[in-house]
Amino acid sequence: MRQTSEAPFLGRHEELARMGTWLDRAADGEPRIVVVDGTAGIGKTSLIRRFLAGRARDCRMLTASGEELERDLAYGLITQLMGHLPGAAGAVLPEAADGAASGPAVQDPVSVGAVFLDALGRFQDRKPVVLVIDDIHWADTPSLHALTFVLRRLRVDRVLTVLATRDSADPRLPQGLHRLVQDETTLRLTLEGLGVPELMALNAALGPASLPRRTMVRLRDHTLGNPLHVKALLQQFPADVLGGRAVLPAPRRYERIIAERLTACAPGTRRLVQAASVLGMSSPLHLAAEVGAVAEPLTALTGAMTCELLEEGPIGTPPQVAFPHPLLRAAVYRGLEPAERSHLHRVAAGLTVDPWIALQHRVHAAARPDGQLADDLAEFASQQSAKGAWSAAASASMAAARLAAEPGRQARWLLQGVEYLLLAGDVSQAAELERTVRGLAPDAEQHYVLGHLALTTGRLDEARRELATCWDTCDATTGPETLRKAAEQMAWLCLIQGDAPRIIHWAERGLALPPGERSSFLRDSLAIGLALSGDYEQGMRSLAHLPDTGPRDTPQQLDGLLARGMLRLWNGQLHEARKDLKEAFDAHRRGGLPYAALVALGFLTDAAYRAGQWDEAIAHGTHAVSLAEDTDQISILAVVHAVTAYLLAGRGDFRAAEAHAESAAEHARVLSDVNDSAFAATARALVHAARGEHENVIEQLSPFLRPEIVHRYGIEEPGLVAWRPLLCEALARTGRTEEAQAVLAPYERRAAERNRPLEQAAAARCRGLLEEARGHAEAAGQAFRDGLRHCAQGDGCWEEALLHLAYGTFLRRSGRRRSAAAELEAAHRTFRRLRATPYLERCDRELTACGHVTVRPRTTWHPVLTAQELTVARLAVQGMTNQQIARELVLSVKTIEYHLSNSYSKLGISSRMGLIDKLARDA
Structure with missing residues (x-):
């Protein structure tokens, strides 16, 4: 066997050059991503190391790697990255070492991502940053979501992100990360095997024998040019074996090659390497020595480095050891005899202070189904779920299912694990398990989980069938928790579709059951259902249990808060609505229901839009869209895209508004849902209205007048979605007064019956426009004044500015220019503050017609600032x-x-x- 030596880096010149170009762009403030993919051993890590070696002086490096045995350690990858940031790791993630049992596990990806983003911003103060993540396909899911959150928010940062994976299409990666990988600003490098010239250079570097070209061609064909496999064969076998007629060893025998190299080591070195393989890709030297019972760890490490089996980690205290390549570590680990592997895991479990990692070692040590260990895992899952640490709970439940001896417990914990995945926002992994779930013996719990999965992925009809079957097939063995959760999901489904009577029905069925331990959407559903059916007061009375202010640490303090914010929004209590919705978002994000958090943020965007707090609203809207996309929450995407489009249309950013409106329409089509379609159509109509394209507004909104829609869905409830006033205004402005009257009358009546000031104000504005179009000047003027009176009952709002503009325009056309100017100037102040460019320009024209020259001062900032x-x-x-x-x-x-x-x-x-x-x- 040849002596090992440091192999040179060979080939890949084009890849290095392209990576260098991407780094140059990042250094100029254009953040970029490079994805390097290819089969195991193809040279991804070597390429990245070579690239970094050439740039070490010019950049700051952040490196981390996914770890197969640590895929269930929440925020393990982010914790690695934070460890490279001076003064950041201990300050912002003080409990990271405690893993899933403590702080970071309970935090949501947004909070963790925000902390990392903040630290990353400070890290690039002097030099550009290269952020490298190797084996991202083995990273833990919470870290992947947090990383996606961060990468989407790099705007002008001097950051190059390099991701290495075996398959960039791996379904474990979040959809948001897949979209980043496919983005035109991302460089994708798929590595192929090395060519014969590079392999001949590798042979020459390893020495001492120089093999002929025909032998290297044979090796190239045999290994497909995989440099790791070629190097292993060159080091293990003499030239006559490699160049003879005998069949070459298969590349999969790489494990045997590593095993023979390990056997040649001293006993202490061998035990250190084996123990390190049980602990992961890297570990503290003292811990590996304790697990392997190595008396002289530094001597053993020296021997392992000589044989290229281990590397010394970054200099620090305590010393670290690391494997040069994941395949090498995997070969050592798989080469352990089963009894020895189990023994080492048991020892590691006894030495590990982190409860979750200790449980994982016990799992790997188990030789057979272990009821006690399964119970311990299930108990840990229960503890994590109580804290809202859904990802850790899912991993523990899945492990419990694998180790349970009884089929019934296996099924129960598997189903529980899938539900936890959905609550964690890990929809793709849950979807991968759907076939397994369908293979279980049918019962109420199985139908509930299938229904929850179908609803989360936008298959509403299938969700309805499965959830109804859950109730129909329940028996004495079905726990009330299952039925309560099924009722909750069914109520949510009915809410998506605006079916108020069925919302109330399912919410009441769920609330009639004993209360559960986690937050529930049932109280929210009941209140919203009552409000959509016209019984606003009863809806508010159903929320009387809620305290006025936080904390929101228990279900009793949280359940229903989202609904109270929504009802207050629809009732025009914008300040109170914003307060409730912000609290609901924060509380649900800390450990409540992920979809409830996103609903809260979506309607918080709407509330800020109506209140005339547009900067705040745009921040909320873009945040909501990002979160919904990153966590695959399909059922809320139409709404959050739509309300974000409202704002951008008002600002005159028509291209961005249209993009959001189209996304809203596409998601509404996927769901085949009228309510979401109404939000999307309203967003499109607002773009046309801001442009003055009234015929297009009519085309977008007229379909919602069909009887099968008008008499069935919740879009008729004043305050939910403003399609009727938009349509009425467009009809009035195009002279179609009879149609406008037919659209306006039911809206006026409902707004008055509900006593909703802002909806009455909008109805009064539409009445004024209609009466003006009819030539009824006195009635028009009275309607506009009534609208302003309704607005005066609450806080300042967007509707008030629209009323001032409409009334001022009416007065100017009636020849009352002085009175008109006063109204128009009031509108102008609001439009200028909000940077509502289309409306500001309209107002300017009216003021000019009044004889007022609207010269904007040189200090005006809104025409130039984004x-x-x-x-x-x-x-x-x-x-x-x-x-x-x-x-x-x-x-x-x-x-x-x-x-x-x-x-x-x-x-x-x-x-x-x-x-x-x-x-x-x-x-």
């Missing part, structure tokens, strides 16, 4: 530091600095004092 620049500038004026602004908007500090710099340049100022002066003058 939405993001304006949001950042306003927060800066409030006295927030760059870091505080970054945390508030969940962006990097670098991005905040970039936006402020652009704002200074555009406004001709050089400091925050100048910014305060500019914004104060225009307020």
Whole structure:
């Protein structure tokens, strides 16, 4: 056997050059992603190391790797990355070492991602950052979601992200990450095997024998040019074996090659390497020595390094050991005799302080089904679920199912694990298990899980069948928890479809059962169902148990809070609605229901839009879209895209608004749901209305007048979605007054019956436009004044500005220019503050027609600042530091600095004092 030596890096010149180009762009403030994929041993890690070696002086490095045995360790990958950030790891993730049993496991990916984003922003202050993640296909799911969250928010950061994986289409990767991989700004490098010239150079470097070209061709064909396999064969076999006529050893015998190399080591070295393989790709030297009973760990490590079996980790305390390649570690691990492997895992379990990692070692040590261990795993899963640590709960339940001796327990814990995956937002992994779930003996629990999965993935008809079957097939053995959760999902399904009577029916059935331990959507569903059926007061009375303020640490303090915020929104209590919805989002995100958190954020966006807090609304809307896409929450995507489009249409950002409206329409088509279609159509109509394209508004919204829709769905409830006032306005402005009257009358009646001031104000504005179109000047004027009176009953709002514009326009056309100017100037102030460009321009034209020259002062900022620049500038004026602004908007500090710099340049100022002066003058 040849002596081992350091092999040179061979080939891959084009790949290195392309990676270098991508790094140069990142260094100039254009964050980029490189994905390197290929089969195991093909050279992904070597390529990345070579690339980093050439750039080490010019960049700062952050490296981490996925670990097969640590895929269930929540935030294990993020914890690795944070360990490279000076002063960050201990400060922001103080409980990371405790794994799933403590802090990070309970945190959601958004919170963890925000912390990492903040630290990453500070890390790039002097040099660009190269963020490298090897074997991302083995990373834990919470880390993948947090990483996706971070990568989507890098705007002008000097960050190059390099991801290595065996398959970039791996279904375990979140859909949001798949979209990033497919983005045009991502460089994808799929590595093939080395060619014969490179393999001949490898042979020459290893020495001493120089093999002929025909032998290297044979090796190339045999291994497909896999450099790791070729190197192993060259080191293991003499030239006559490799060049003879005998069949070459199969590449899969790489394990045997490593085993023979390991056998040649001293006993202490061998035990150290074997123990390290049980602990993972890297581990503390002292822990590996204890597990392997190695008396002289440094001597053993030296021997392992000589044989290229281990590497010394970064210099630090305590010393670390690491395997050069995952395949090498896997070969050592698989080469252990089963009894020895089990023994080492048992020893490791006894030495590990983290409860979850200790349980995992016990799982790997188990030689047969183990009822006690399965019970311990199930208990751990229960503890984690109680804290909202759904990912850790899912992993523990799945392990319990594998180890349970009784088929009934296997099925129960598997089903529980799939539900936890759905609650964790890990929809893709749950979907992969659907066939397994269908193979179980049918019972109520199975039908519930299949229904929950179908609902989460947007298959509404299938979800209804499965959830109904859950109730129909329940018997004395069916626990009330299963039925309560089935009722909860059925109520949610009915809510998506706006079927108020069925929402109430299922919510009441679920609430009639004994209460559960986790948060539930049943109280929310009941209140929303009552409100959609017209009984707003009864809906609010059903929420009387809620305290006015937090904390929201128990189901009793949380359940129903989202509904209260929504009902207050529909009732025009915008300040109270925003408060409730923000609390509901925060509380559900900490450990409640993921889909409830997103619903809260979506309607919080709508509330801020109606309240005229558009910077806040845009921040919420983009956040909601990102979260829903990153966690595959299909059922809420139409709504969050639609309400985000509302804002962008108002700002005149028509291209972005249309993109969101089209996305909303596409998701509504997937769900085949009228309510979502109404949100999407309203978003499209608002784009046309802002452009003054009234015929297009009519085309978008007229289909909702069909009797089968009008008499069945919740879109008729005033305050939910504003399609009727939009349609009525468009009909009035195009002279179709009889049609406008038919659209307006039921809306006026319902708004008055519900006593909803803002809806009455919108109805009054539409009445004014209609009467003006009919030539009834007195009735029109009275309607506009009634609308403003309704607005005065609450906080300032967007509807009030629209009323001032409509009334001012009416007065100007009636020849009352002085009165008109007063109304138009009130509208103008709001439009300028909100940067509602289409409406501002319309208002300017009306003021000019009144004889008022609307010369905007040179200090005006809204025509030149982007939405993001304006949001950042306003927060800066409030006295927030760059870091505080970054945390508030969940962006990097670098991005905040970039936006402020652009704002200074555009406004001709050089400091925050100048910014305060500019914004104060225009307020």
